Amino acid sequence: MKTIAFVGLGAMGQPMTRALLAAGFAVRGTDVRPAACEALAAAGGIACHTAATAAEDADALLLMVVDAAQAEAALFAGGALNALPPEGIVVLMATCPPAAVAAIAEKVLATGRRFVDAPVSGGVAGATAAKLTIMAAAPDDVFAAVRPVFAALGQRIFHVGDTPGQGAVVKTVNQLLCGAHIAVAAEGLALAEKLGVDGRMLLEVMGGSSAASWMLGDRGPRMLEADPIVTSAIDIFVKDLGIVMQAGRDARAALPMAGLAHQLFLAASGRGEGAADDSQVIRSYRRLNFIG
Amino acid sequence: MKTIAFVGLGAMGQPMTRALLAAGFAVRGTDVRPAACEALAAAGGIACHTAATAAEDADALLLMVVDAAQAEAALFAGGALNALPPEGIVVLMATCPPAAVAAIAEKVLATGRRFVDAPVSGGVAGATAAKLTIMAAAPDDVFAAVRPVFAALGQRIFHVGDTPGQGAVVKTVNQLLCGAHIAVAAEGLALAEKLGVDGRMLLEVMGGSSAASWMLGDRGPRMLEADPIVTSAIDIFVKDLGIVMQAGRDARAALPMAGLAHQLFLAASGRGEGAADDSQVIRSYRRLNFIG
Numbered sequence: 001m002k003t004i005a006f007v008g009l010g011a012m013g014q015p016m017t018r019a020l021l022a023a024g025f026a027v028r029g030t031d032v033r034p035a036a037c038e039a040l041a042a043a044g045g046i047a048c049h050t051a052a053t054a055a056e057d058a059d060a061l062l063l064m065v066v067d068a069a070q071a072e073a074a075l076f077a078g079g080a081l082n083a084l085p086p087e088g089i090v091v092l093m094a095t096c097p098p099a100a101v102a103a104i105a106e107k108v109l110a111t112g113r114r115f116v117d118a119p120v121s122g123g124v125a126g127a128t129a130a131k132l133t134i135m136a137a138a139p140d141d142v143f144a145a146v147r148p149v150f151a152a153l154g155q156r157i158f159h160v161g162d163t164p165g166q167g168a169v170v171k172t173v174n175q176l177l178c179g180a181h182i183a184v185a186a187e188g189l190a191l192a193e194k195l196g197v198d199g200r201m202l203l204e205v206m207g208g209s210s211a212a213s214w215m216l217g218d219r220g221p222r223m224l225e226a227d228p229i230v231t232s233a234i235d236i237f238v239k240d241l242g243i244v245m246q247a248g249r250d251a252r253a254a255l256p257m258a259g260l261a262h263q264l265f266l267a268a269s270g271r272g273e274g275a276a277d278d279s280q281v282i283r284s285y286r287r288l289n290f291i292g
Numbered sequence: 293m294k295t296i297a298f299v300g301l302g303a304m305g306q307p308m309t310r311a312l313l314a315a316g317f318a319v320r321g322t323d324v325r326p327a328a329c330e331a332l333a334a335a336g337g338i339a340c341h342t343a344a345t346a347a348e349d350a351d352a353l354l355l356m357v358v359d360a361a362q363a364e365a366a367l368f369a370g371g372a373l374n375a376l377p378p379e380g381i382v383v384l385m386a387t388c389p390p391a392a393v394a395a396i397a398e399k400v401l402a403t404g405r406r407f408v409d410a411p412v413s414g415g416v417a418g419a420t421a422a423k424l425t426i427m428a429a430a431p432d433d434v435f436a437a438v439r440p441v442f443a444a445l446g447q448r449i450f451h452v453g454d455t456p457g458q459g460a461v462v463k464t465v466n467q468l469l470c471g472a473h474i475a476v477a478a479e480g481l482a483l484a485e486k487l488g489v490d491g492r493m494l495l496e497v498m499g500g501s502s503a504a505s506w507m508l509g510d511r512g513p514r515m516l517e518a519d520p521i522v523t524s525a526i527d528i529f530v531k532d533l534g535i536v537m538q539a540g541r542d543a544r545a546a547l548p549m550a551g552l553a554h555q556l557f558l559a560a561s562g563r564g565e566g567a568a569d570d571s572q573v574i575r576s577y578r579r580l581n582f583i584g
Contacts, residue, residue, distance in 0.1 A: 211469035
């Protein structure tokens with residue numbers, strides 16, 4: 001593993017490529033936005049005009065694009081898969097529904113190339129600090145081959161299974177809990193607001209009780225602010241809980257708590273608040289339960 | 293504060309009275325079950341046949357009964373309120389809907405006696421270790437008067453407001469998050485099960501991620517067991533989420549996530565599983581989403 005092709009130099013991809021460069025990898029990156037390619041070149045990487053060009057001579061092709069459709073476009077229509085050397089490994093790190101990952105993997109494996117399903121969590125902060133959590137599914141030998149790449153990007157690296165799609169399942173369940181926990185915290189804090197109990201005091205009590213959640217500690221204080229800084233937007237959970245619900249549809253499994261949380265994020269997005277901090281899903285409760 | 297009347301010597305009341313005795317208070321206790329009264333006497337307390345007898349000469353009357361109806365029965369029909377000295381303080385520690393607490397407080401205050409709304413969390417383990425969390429609402433001077441009693445029972449003592457019912461609101465919101473978090477964890481783990489991903493691995497990933505919750509860490513491992521030991525029963529959350537929904541009805545506030553979680557606990561109870569560990573609400577998902 002010396003040369004990494006990297007498709008998708010966005011908020012996550014940019015710091016991830018810097019981490020790979022810092023660890024000594026050669027990085028051939030591409031993005032639809034020329035400025036993103038220039039930033040990679042300035043950081044010591046090789047900017048490529050297309051995913052296919054990036055894939056040439058690469059040991060692994062990492063995809064950190066927005067969704068499964070973009071991954072398919074780069075790999076198949078865009079020619080990156082065929083440009084990748086036969087012993088190359090495709091590593092899909094974008095958050096995608098498990099069934100979509102399995103379908104992409106099938107096409108990749110049919111060419112004789114290897115595939116790792118490796119979504120991440122930790123956000124931009126985790127990418128920047130090279131402290132991502134990586135949930136990888138691949139046969140043992142394939143996982144072992146890409147491990148040095150993951151070690152450059154993350155701190156908690158899990159080999160969650162050997163079948164493509166299992167990494168996506170872990171990420172999906174993770175996002176189910178994250179999104180639902182934000183909605184639950186909002187529901188509780190909005191009820192307290194309605195009943196005249198101070199939210200900061202409530203956060204202090206619940207932060208140390210069995211009601212605690214990571215999201216309550218992180219998003220709770222911002223739910224009490226009128227217009228907090230955006231650390232992650234409402235529309236991110238519109239997308240991620242959409243993937244959760246897609247996974248449920250594909251598996252024919254009812255996910256009522258996640259489905260309800262999704263509705264609350266969707267309603268906020270539909271009110272034009274999709275770019276607001278996701279803590280502001282509490283506004284859906286205020287609109288629902290408050291006068292005026 | 294020297295003599296405490298204590299009504300309700302159950303799973304919580306019994307260790308709480310022992311903690312009060314250990315701290316040097318005289319405890320006059322009563323319970324409908326004679327064995328509970330005998331246990332108090334054996335521990336050094338004074339067993340009383342009625343709540344009214346217990347209340348005589350007491351500085352404070354603590355109520356740790358099952359619900360608001362039992363508290364009303366002891367205080368009003370049972371004569372404990374009138375038996376309590378005029379300068380006595382009624383301390384309601386049972387989990388009750390906020391409006392019910394406010395109604396009880398009004399009747400107590402009308403007699404000139406003082407009132408503290410002080411629900412607890414921490415369960416039997418917290419009561420036994422004298423490490424309860426206490427969420428007390430009362431005017432400053434009344435709170436100060438009962439603080440030594442709380443110090444004997446708990447470790448995290450919060451003065452959450454000056455109006456009776458505000459303690460109940462904090463406890464209600466706390467239980468809203470607790471109950472919903474158990475349901476969310478069950479939904480996620482059941483989805484993983486359906487999609488063939490190992491639950492233990494998932495708990496390891498999520499325990500250190502933004503998906504973490506106190507309930508996931510505590511109940512999650514027991515969700516993976518077929519018949520775990522009971523630390524808290526499904527019917528406790530049938531009751532507690534029932535109080536949450538009652539608070540919502542009283543305030544005319546929609547609480548969709550809590551309402552849905554309540555349905556999942558109710559269905560489990562209706563299948564005859566009300567005495568099972570509350571982690572087994574995951575069986576509602578298995579029944580819903582699995583074949584056979």
